Amino acid sequence: MDFELKTLTPARICSEKCDALIVLIPSDMRSGTDPVSKLAALAIKSGDLESKAGKLLSAYRPQGIAATRVLLAGAGDGSAKSVRTAVNAAMATLKTTNVRRVLLSLGGLPQADQDTVRAAVLACADTGYAYSTTKSKPTEQKLLRVLIGMPASVAGHAGFDKGVGLVKGLALAREWANRPANHATPSLLAQAAKELGKLPGIKVEVLGPKEVAKLGMGAFMAVARGSEEPLRFIVLRYGGGPRTDAPVVLIGKGITFDTGGISIKPAAEMDEMKFDMSGAASVLGTFRALAELRPALNVVGLIPACENMPDGRAIKPGDVVTSMSGQTIEILNTDAEGRLVLCDALTYAERLKPRAVVDIATLTGACMIALGGVRSGMFSSDDALAQSLAAAGDSALDLCWRMPLDDEYADGLKTNFADVANVAGRAGGAITAAKFLQRFAGKFPWAHLDIAGTAWKGGAAKGATGRPVPLLVDFLLGQVPPAKKVPVKPRTAKKAARSPT
Ligand code: BES
Ligand code: MN
Numbered sequence: 255m256d257f258e259l260k261t262l263t264p265a266r267i268c269s270e271k272c273d274a275l276i277v278l279i280p281s282d283m284r285s286g287t288d289p290v291s292k293l294a295a296l297a298i299k300s301g302d303l304e305s306k307a308g309k310l311l312s313a314y315r316p317q318g319i320a321a322t323r324v325l326l327a328g329a330g331d332g333s334a335k336s337v338r339t340a341v342n343a344a345m346a347t348l349k350t351t352n353v354r355r356v357l358l359s360l361g362g363l364p365q366a367d368q369d370t371v372r373a374a375v376l377a378c379a380d381t382g383y384a385y386s387t388t389k390s391k392p393t394e395q396k397l398l399r400v401l402i403g404m405p406a407s408v409a410g411h412a413g414f415d416k417g418v419g420l421v422k423g424l425a426l427a428r429e430w431a432n433r434p435a436n437h438a439t440p441s442l443l444a445q446a447a448k449e450l451g452k453l454p455g456i457k458v459e460v461l462g463p464k465e466v467a468k469l470g471m472g473a474f475m476a477v478a479r480g481s482e483e484p485l486r487f488i489v490l491r492y493g494g495g496p497r498t499d500a501p502v503v504l505i506g507k508g509i510t511f512d513t514g515g516i517s518i519k520p521a522a523e524m525d526e527m528k529f530d531m532s533g534a535a536s537v538l539g540t541f542r543a544l545a546e547l548r549p550a551l552n553v554v555g556l557i558p559a560c561e562n563m564p565d566g567r568a569i570k571p572g573d574v575v576t577s578m579s580g581q582t583i584e585i586l587n588t589d590a591e592g593r594l595v596l597c598d599a600l601t602y603a604e605r606l607k608p609r610a611v612v613d614i615a616t617l618t619g620a621c622m623i624a625l626g627g628v629r630s631g632m633f634s635s636d637d638a639l640a641q642s643l644a645a646a647g648d649s650a651l652d653l654c655w656r657m658p659l660d661d662e663y664a665d666g667l668k669t670n671f672a673d674v675a676n677v678a679g680r681a682g683g684a685i686t687a688a689k690f691l692q693r694f695a696g697k698f699p700w701a702h703l704d705i706a707g708t709a710w711k712g713g714a715a716k717g718a719t720g721r722p723v724p725l726l727v728d729f730l731l732g733q734v735p736p737a738k739k740v741p742v743k744p745r746t747a748k749k750a751a752r753s754p755t
């Protein structure tokens with residue numbers, strides 16, 4: 255799907271040829287004398303259209319309007335969230351039609367700020383996304399072009415550019431998370447990262463079993479032991495700032511399939527454990543977006559990738575391994591493997607002298623139970639970092655919720671046979687997992703995002719959401735020192751973003 259932003263007056267909205275014109279109608283819509291504004295005013299007055307977000311009214315070849323179809327879409331209070339609801343509703347009705355070119359008019363909104371315009375772009379792209387890699391015929395994509403029309407606005411342009419960059423990152427994250435485990439092995443994930451290394455500003459290094467053994471990543475290696483697929487430790491570097499600037503480090507859990515190991519999972523829905531590398535996919539997606547947006551900061555991505563399988567060589571409950579940090583770990587449950595691969599990545603991060611480290615993981619079923627699919631769990635020992643992540647989630651409509659880290663929660667991790675056990679009891683499972691990770695994150699500001707509930711959807715719309723790429727990208731853009739903030743202007747959208755009326 256191609257996106258274009260144009261500065262369009264109400265009159266131009268009416269005369270622009272397209273297959274479908276979507277007009278967002280907030281409850282306090284500006285009045286106008288053009289045919290679209292008149293139509294909208296009439297529809298509202300007669301009670302045939304409600305301005306509540308998600309309500310729709312459609313027309314075919316109405317007089318004075320060049321578009322073949324017109325969709326009036328209630329946009330409530332005109333907030334980013336309402337705009338997302340409205341665009342989702344309108345685009346959904348076009349999905350099964352032959353509409354190829356859509357004009358989305360934001361002109362009626364009292365104020366289309368960055369977040370609103372970005373929300374509109376992302377909602378359009380969401381409708382256009384379809385997974386097809388392992389289907390014999392690709393899903394046909396009729397909707398090809400979306401033109402966003404609005405009054406001239408600097409914030410609008412910035413929001414549009416962010417949106418278009420994010421669309422690419424989200425698509426990559428969803429693609430890799432959706433791929434079945436036999437099409438997304440640790441080696442294939444590493445190849446995907448290498449592809450990103452061809453983009454400007456990004457460098458990628460991939461370590462295999464030998465190098466990882468040399469680093470002493472005993473916890474990571476312990477998880478990979480049960481699989482025929484060799485592990486990969488992927489290091490991505492985005493260099494947008496001066497060399498001497500400390501990087502922000504993102505660590506993505508990259509379990510390409512989680513059977514649970516010897517502590518094997520039940521068969522029902524075990525297929526969903528192909529999504530257990532969604533954290534890794536979100537790191538790849540974030541780097542894809544960074545390559546578009548080119549912010550002036552340094553970011554390093556770390557992905558410990560392997561399968562968690564039962565096997566003659568697999569780790570057994572009760573086994574004790576030595577992590578890269580030197581701490582010994584008693585593996586009481588081989589299904590608590592995520593924290594084992596992450597703890598060595600956290601120790602590796604120390605050598606990068608990071609400003610902050612954020613790990614992203616489908617870590618616990620308990621987090622899914624606690625927060626459902628609405629908010630990701632966020633844990634941090636650093637208030638400022640927690641605040642930035644929460645704010646990024648709010649503005650990007652990719653919400654998270656801060657969870658506690660009281661030391662008492664770590665009591666259950668005590669064991670007689672090692673420095674720490676990898677599981678505590680069932681109670682507070684998301685928090686005890688975070689407490690385990692915290693032991694390895696003492697040397698830098700750290701946060702952990704548990705995305706077990708938010709990374710994918712079940713049911714009929716089963717598939718990866720691409721979350722928390724929007725949160726991460728907004729967080730990173732917020733980390734650019736003010737003086738160095740360069741206008742966000744990706745090459746691809748430059749021409750479109752500046753095209754005159
Ligand atoms: N990948 C799972 C967590 C998970 C489960 C995510 C279901 C999404 C849906 C993780 O590796 C795991 O198995 N965690 C265990 C931890 C337990 C053994 C302490 C869990 O949550 O059951
Ligand atoms: Mn597991």
Ligand code: ZN
Pocket residue numbers: 509512530589591592616617
């Ligand atoms: Zn797992």
